[in-house]
Amino acid sequence: MRFICIELSAIEVIIQDRNMQSTEFGPGKALCEIVSSKYEIVEPTYVAKLLFIPHKDGLYCVGPRPNNNKAFIIDLISCNPFASTIQNNLIILQKVLRTAIKIWDSLSLSASEHAITGTKMVVFPFNIGSASKLRATIERIREDVKDHIDHLLLYRCATDEGGGASEQPLLGTFNLAYTGLNEAIEISGSKVRGGSTEAKEIVGVVELLESPPTNIPMSIPFTAWEYFLTETQKKFVYSLVGGPSRLAGPAGTGKTLCLLLRCIYNLQQALEAHKECHVIFITHSVATKKAITDKIKVLDPELFIEKDKNYSPQSLLVTTLQEWCASKVSQGIQDLEFLDKDALESKELQMLYINEAYSQTKIKSFESYKPLLSSEFVSFLESEEEWVICEMLQHEIAVVIKGRAGENFEEYKSIPHLKYNLPLKTDSDKGFVFNIYNEYQKRLTSIGQFDTDDITLTTLAQLDTPIWRRRRATEGYDLVFLDETHLFNINELSVVHYLTKNPSLPPPIAYSIDKAQAVGDRGLQGNCIDRGLIPDSFDGHIEYETMRSVFRSSPQIVNLAFAVTSAAANLFTNFENPLEVVDFTFTVDEEKKARVPVYYEFQNDNEITEGAVQIAELMAAELGTRKSNIAIVAFSHQLLKDITAFARIKNKPLEVLKQRGDLETVNRAASSGRFIVTEPDYVGGLEFEGVVLVGVDKGRVPPSSGLKTSDSKHFLRYLFHNHLYVAITRAKYQVSMICSAERGISEALAPAITNKLIEKGTFSK
Structure with missing residues (x-):
């Protein structure tokens, strides 16, 4: 193939249709495979609104309003811009086509676009800070200014500047592509959908609007979301949860939305199959619970969220983990006994009481303890700001002393300290921290309240009993969804796998995570989150899906x-x-x-x-x-x-x-x-x-x-x-x-x- 020729209306579709911006969308992937010659076109072929027309020497791409006055021609003889990965190839194509529109419309250039001469432009497709120094050189060729014939030729793609401003492109391939443009446009007229001759279509497209939408309306129902999802998202959403499933990705990739959609999909499939399916969707705080509930009421056409688990074969419960744990503690916890009903607020109050306990302990016993403490720990306590010390104490008390040591000092002494937490070197160091813990517990006792870890660990103890093992089949859930896993500590994560109905089956738990969004539990390393959520007895496959397409941010x-x-x-x-x-x-x-x-x-x-x-x-x-x-x-x-x-x-x-x-x-x-x-x-x-x-x-x-x-x-x-x-x-x-x-x-x-x-x-x- 000697050339690719893309006329103006096709360029407008490519740079404006959100499904053409990423290879995670079917149309974007198909477009990139075609221009990269990974998919051979042997007959007129549709991708969304684009018609690709093969030529013996190249390929034409024609849009819905063909224009023979403006076209972007890529000379594949003098350069090969599509020799990288499929996603990089799409970035290159998008960048040079966006530059083409700027040239034609006389728009301002970005920092990655440079006019070398009146007709020559250099484009750096990748970010200035990236490792790639690739540059694409475009020549503007105006055959007839009066008739507004104004074409662009991409003739060089390399990491060096080549001949610079004096470099002149060879026009043989350009002339070949330009000569056949009118014929390609005529062919496109006979291949219009609904006409006597149908072109092949390699990507099925639901055309909701005349112009592709740029902003996704968040109020659309479940059935309309398929159009807006990437192929990776569809793979995750439209599948049944049969075991542990981890959804990872950076901020703005739609993790929570995909978790919600998969939740609704699984409930709908159960309804159609006349199967029992009770789902619990766990959030971190009361505020996020309310936000999730509001979203589900828009997405959920069957209103599963309003159905009672005891009277309906399918139901959905949205709750915080603390709320669920409190409902299962056999002694019963009244509202006034919570530090706060919201787990997030509760942890902030916990910090306040730890700060008070630390200050009191330091006044009462630091001087007497000081000769026994390691020099590193003494230096730490004497030199650091109080709130920094208390941040670290909060994790030590919640996860290590309460969670791992069971509030037992002898057990606590045997647990290795975390590398990036308190610098505890000796048993005496731990003894001083345990005194702070005791002072903290006195405060909770005096006000008659329990913190989040008290409630979680009490629940955890009661779940690992014959009573819950017997009740689990009726009171447990068929599916568990956990949002923002990175906000929970190991105590909380350890509760989740007990919520499923059948412990002998792979745990049907789907959870989202972005480890960069929270410090979370400083003791979690590698796959500790997976191990915290999933019982030790499970040695099967965990489904991993990573979202790559960022929708929120530029x-x-x-x-x-x-x-x-x-x-x-x-x-x-x-x-x-x-x-x-x-x-x-x-x-x-x-x-x-x-x-x-x-x-x-x-x-x-x-x-x-x-x-x-x-x-x-x-x-x-x-x-x-x-x-x-x-x-x-x-x-x-x-x-x-x-x-x-x-x-x-x-x-x-x-x-x-x-x-x-x-x-x-x-x-x-x-x-x-x-x-x-x-x-x-x-x-x-x-x-x-x-x-x-x-x-x-x-x-x-x-x-x-x-x-x-x-x-x-x-x-x-x-x-x-x-x-x-x-x-x-x-x-x-x-x-x-x-x-x-x-x-x-x-x-x-x-x-x-x-x-x-x-x-x-x-x-x-």
């Missing part, structure tokens, strides 16, 4: 997030970078709204506070969107207080988000025209058109004041890389960052600045 934002996660990859042994292989799904219309992330420097925190609101206002205006589609994320609690105080004084509309996944606050902001302001802990699970990150500067992200030991520095570096990743990936089109000029921008963002993934912005009031 390529510029994903590249920034990748730089952040890559910088954190060597921090923890349990880190998995989900952005190493992703597909972008943005259409050309969506890319027009996208910008390279920028950062602004202000002199002090007072200016930062005022600037945060002003930049959010500018972002909303530029995107032409409502204020509620912009989130302001403060990277310290003090900055959050300062921003809200400034907003009150200046009468600026803000809504403070205080819970993860709290859609009620988001909806209230939308109805009242207010910005969302929050901290990175609470922004997970949400989506905005733009995000303003406030206080991403040295010494604050991560905090450095008072940190002396490598353990705490290591932990905080990981924690704040995680916070950055979560906050950045909430944005669809734009991310702005604000830092103090005195401090400078956070070192966590240094690789992104070096690779020009962030630009420095200028701001005038």
Whole structure:
């Protein structure tokens, strides 16, 4: 094959149809296989709205409104742009075709596009910071300016600059392709669907709209979702859960949605087959439970969520793990005995009481213990900030002392300490920590309350008994779905496999995970999450599915997030970078709204506070969107207080988000025209058109004041890389960052600045 010729209307389909943006969609994969010569075209063939017409020397691609005045011709004799992986080939094709539209429409060029002469253009298909230095050279050939005949020729694709501005392409292949264009367009007229002659169609397409949709309406019912799913998503969604199934992927790939759709699909299949199927869908917090419930009511045509397990053959229960555990504790726990009904809020109160217990223990017994403690542990306690120590104590008490040691000191002494937690070297070190634990338990006892781990571990003990083993067949569930697995600790994960009906069968548990979104349990390494969820007796196959297509964020934002996660990859042994292989799904219309992330420097925190609101206002205006589609994320609690105080004084509309996944606050902001302001802990699970990150500067992200030991520095570096990743990936089109000029921008963002993934912005009031 000597050439590929793509006329204007076909180019418009390719760059605007979301199903052509990724090889995870059938049309995108078919398109790439055709241009890469992996699928031979021997007769006119349809892919969605495109008609591919073979020629003895090449291939024509014609769209729904053929245009013989503008075409993009690829000379396959002088270059081979499609010699890489199938996804890279699609990236190359998309980038050069988008550049073609910019040339024809006289639009502004991006940093990866350079005009060499009046007719010559060089395009770098891959990111500036990537390893690939591939460049594609395009020549503009105007045969007849008066008749608007204006074609483009891709004649060079290499890693060097070749002949540069003086290089002249050979036009033999171009002339050959150009000569046959009119004939191809005539052939396309006789092959229109519904005409006397049907062309072959290798990808079945449901054409919902005349123009391909760019934004997916989240209110569509279950039956309409198939059109919007990638092939990977379809494989996961439209399959029965017959054993453990793990769904992984970075933020914005639709993990929760796919989990919900698979849940509904399995219930519908059971209904059609007249089989009993009772499903439990577990969320981490009350806010996310409500959000999931609202989504299911839209997706679920049979309203399985409203059916009673005792009176219907199919039912769906959406609950938090803490709620379910509390309902099964035989002693019965009243509402007032919870630290908080919400597991997330409960863990925050737990931190408060641990902080009090630590302070009291240090006052009462540290001096007497000090001669017995290791020098490393003494240095740690004397030099670190209190809240850092308490962060580590929380994990030690919940997972190690309560979970693994059963609150027994002798057992606790025998457990090896975690590499990246408290630097415990001796039994005396552990004895001092156990005193802190005892002081913490006294506080719980005095107020007559139980923390999340008390409830979870009590439930776990009662599930591993003859009574539950007998009741399990009737009170258990046929299928278990667990969302955001990365937010649960090992105590909580260990409960899940007891929820299934039949322990002798492979556990039918489907769960989603993005390890980069949470520090989670610092003791989890490798496949510990799988082992926590799945009983030791199971030695069968676990279904692994990884989502690659990112729907939420622009390529510029994903590249920034990748730089952040890559910088954190060597921090923890349990880190998995989900952005190493992703597909972008943005259409050309969506890319027009996208910008390279920028950062602004202000002199002090007072200016930062005022600037945060002003930049959010500018972002909303530029995107032409409502204020509620912009989130302001403060990277310290003090900055959050300062921003809200400034907003009150200046009468600026803000809504403070205080819970993860709290859609009620988001909806209230939308109805009242207010910005969302929050901290990175609470922004997970949400989506905005733009995000303003406030206080991403040295010494604050991560905090450095008072940190002396490598353990705490290591932990905080990981924690704040995680916070950055979560906050950045909430944005669809734009991310702005604000830092103090005195401090400078956070070192966590240094690789992104070096690779020009962030630009420095200028701001005038």
